[in-house]
Amino acid sequence: MITRLTLVSASIALGCLATIAPVLTSIYVADEDAERRDEAELREFAGKAVMRADLVTYQAFGALADLERAPGAACSPGNLAEAARVIFNYRYVQDAGNYGNGQYLCSPLLGDVRSQDLTLPPPDFRSNDGYFVWFHQRNPLSDIREDVQIGRNGHYVSIDPGSYVDLIDPARRPIGVLNIDTNTVIAVSPGSDPDDMLNAWKRGGKVQSDQWRYAVSRSATRPLGVVVKSARSSLVNNWPKLLFMWLSIGVVSGAAVGWLMFKRISRQLSFPATLEWAIARKKIDVAFQPIVRLADNECTGVEALVRWTLNGRVISPEVFVTVAEENRLIQPLTDLVLEKTLAQLGGWLHSNPAFYVSINLSSEDLRSDRFLNKLTTALKGTGIAPSQVRIEATERSFMHADATRGIIASFRAAGHPVYIDDFGTGYSSLSYLQSFRIDVLKIDKSFVDTIAQDTASSVVAPHIIAMAHELGLEVVAEGVESASQVAWLIDKDVQYGQGWFFAKAMPAHELFTWLRTRHAPKAAAGVPLL
Template sequence: MIKRITVVSASVALGCLATVVPVLTSLYVAKKDVERRERAEIKDFANKAIMRAEVVTSQAFAALNDLDQQPGAPCSPPNLEHAARVIYNYRYVQDAGAYADGLYLCSPLLGDVRAKDLTLPPPDYQNNEGYSMWFRRKSPLSNERNDLQIGRNGRYVSIDRGSYVDLIDPAKRPIAAIQIPTGTLIAVSTGADPGDMLNAWKQSGNVKSDEWNYAVAQSSTRQIAVVVKSPRSSIAGNWPKLLAAWLSIGVTAGALLGWLAYKRISWQFSFPATLEWAISRRKIDVVYQPIIRIADNECVGVEALTRWTLHGQSISPEVFVRVAEENNLIQSLTDVVLEKTIAQLGKMLVANPTFYVSINVSSEDLRSVRFLNQLTSSLAGTGIAPRQIRIEATERSFMNTEETRGVIAAFRAAGHPIYIDDFGTGYSSLSYLQSFEIDVLKIDKSFVDTIEQDTASSVVAPHIIAMAHDMGLEIVAEGVESAVQIAWLLERGVHYAQGWYYAKAMTASTLAPWLSRVHAPRQAVSLATS
């Protein structure tokens, strides 16, 4: 009897153990999984926060450089007008002006205050490059706000410190931005404890806490770091769901589907932030499509085209360029294309003075001379002639005639020929063309495709060609794919063509060998220097 009871008791105990152990194991695994996920999530959020901080800081320094481009007295009407454009063109800049000898001189918002003795105290920090920083500078225009002010060479810009921590975050996690050399707290989100955030930064986020997770991210290009923290989850409050997930295949399958939906939605919402990160880290690639002179099959230049690969998948330029335009990233994207083009093709352009590369710009780049200044600065000292960098813009970029005409004229005055890209797809007309000084029309591929076809749109290409000839413009046909199209274009006096009939877009490392093969032996020696 005792033995029977013992066996039954042991069986019950083993049964209980066999039931409890998997449950306890699942709870332990779930707890560790929750902790791991939370650490990964907050680290990801910290990386997004540092991207924002880099963008804000980069705009401040770019705005200062833009101010330096304007000659003349600091408070002259042209200088104040230029400073007003800087404030408008740079999203995070709140004010821009001049100072000297511990006094504000002027700005578009302050006006000319040289007679008012508005004092400017010594900077909180100065670096070896001549930049001065005031971390919490009280604006003369406000009794409430303290801005981050950066100055150099008697010029300054003011940044709302809140821009560093103003991220869209439904969880409202505390964020702080810190200037690394001095360990100064630049900005902190509402409700966050400044001392706690500084302490977390000093410990690289390794803070022992039962309530909070911390993460620190540091910029690789700027002397700035961010700290974020997020509340820890309570595993005890979630154990019924976790137990149900352990015991029920159906719930597990449902959770998996929910997780996949969450990942999909998260990817969609974070796409602009990911693109912003890719642009700031120069993860955007540039490829080059040859432009051929039809008369002798000579490659006279290339068009720089942007490409982006995310997680091994190629993202369509039509998608990410549109996202860049909608999220104020298009000018930064254009800057990256220019930077990489000069770095990759610089030697080739110097070695071949008649060879050129055309760069696509957006309507934003035609509303001010910001990109022209950037282009001029980038070419200085390279030996590349201005005519070797050509500017392409779509018809929609010309919609604001008055605003754009002066910028187009400035590009041409600086020696950069102007192309109208995808001509015929916008609101093309003779009167519209006559209002601008341009050099080249590019016929869109959709009209080239209709060559020698009996379709309603097949008359458009001949009309465009005739219009260009009447105006003395050169013509480039896009998307050429057959010898029949080439013969038709040559017969009608079209000068240049590009498309798969000649070559697909290729990397810089592939371009030089391709040119050598196509034009050997005439060009092989000169182009191999690239």
């Protein structure tokens, strides 16, 4: 009796353990995944906050440049009228005027105060390019208000510190903006602790806290840093309730869920095998989307885009490329794209030395020189210059910085220009732009869609363009769909556009027809095709 009771008890215990263990394991895995997702989202938010801080600073610089071009002597009626125009034109500028010899001289808000002896203290920071900054300057018209004041060559502008942290964020996550050369907190969002933000910055965001998680980011062009934080939430902390819930649901629906998971896993296992078969038998196609120089509407090159039709159904590249990356099929897929691209465009590239094609590489392709060696071998004897085959890498590729940096340099040394594709949507830190040598930024369609609109994300495209110009990079705008977008991009000195406004992605034979039709008038006039 005791032996049987012990056996039954052991069986029950093992049964409970077998039931509970997967649940606890699932809760732990889900908690870890939630942690990673929250951290990635917070890093992305920090990157957006840096863009905002950069934008406010660039507006101040633009306002100062306008003040320096203002007509008339300092504090003259014409000079003050121009300063008033500057205040009206620049959204984040609160006041603009002249100073000298440690005193305010005049501004549209202060008037002419040269006789009032309004003292201006020495600046808190002097930049290498000639800007003076007062981080917390008391406004002469107020006993409590403090502005960020930026000056140069006797002109100044005042910025409300709140402009640096005024982001649309339903979660209302605390933000802090700092000058990283002096470790001075410039601005924090309402209710935030400046000392807490400074401490988090000094620790690189690695603050031990059960309540908060932190992320930091810094500007690629100015001595600005951002700290953001969000409240921690943990599934593990609520494990008793979760365990009870999962056990209750699991008893009723375990069999059904198990069957569905079996079917799903079966499909997932068969899909990679089908993709491997398609790659091996070269059933994957390549389409080419033109890239147009905006200044003269000239097609200068194309991007090679992978396409797959299975049993009459078009499979999204986002689906099968992801499956290829997860199942060690991405390198054979990239090799097939190169092979078909050269086979279909080789003659055109040889006949038109100014024309080029860009090929997308995955992060795995950029961890070794395998593909570079294959590309070099493939181009031998074709008469195609290395500059006619360009490399596109998404921002995710740059997360493996140590492995990628040397490969990127090798591609450029071999004569292949390097593009960053879908810029602004991936790797949240922009610091890699300082350590990687690249040639072109491609602005993602999601940002091009919002240009010239009054939306929270509409500031991103102008910021990326300004950053690219400052770093000496060319810009390609993806997803261009209207003439108004083209006009806006030309006004911002964007060199190239790509999208359905010009042409969709098409097979090689359609591309050749499109190119010949597009350039027929020039050919008739005796102008070279490209």
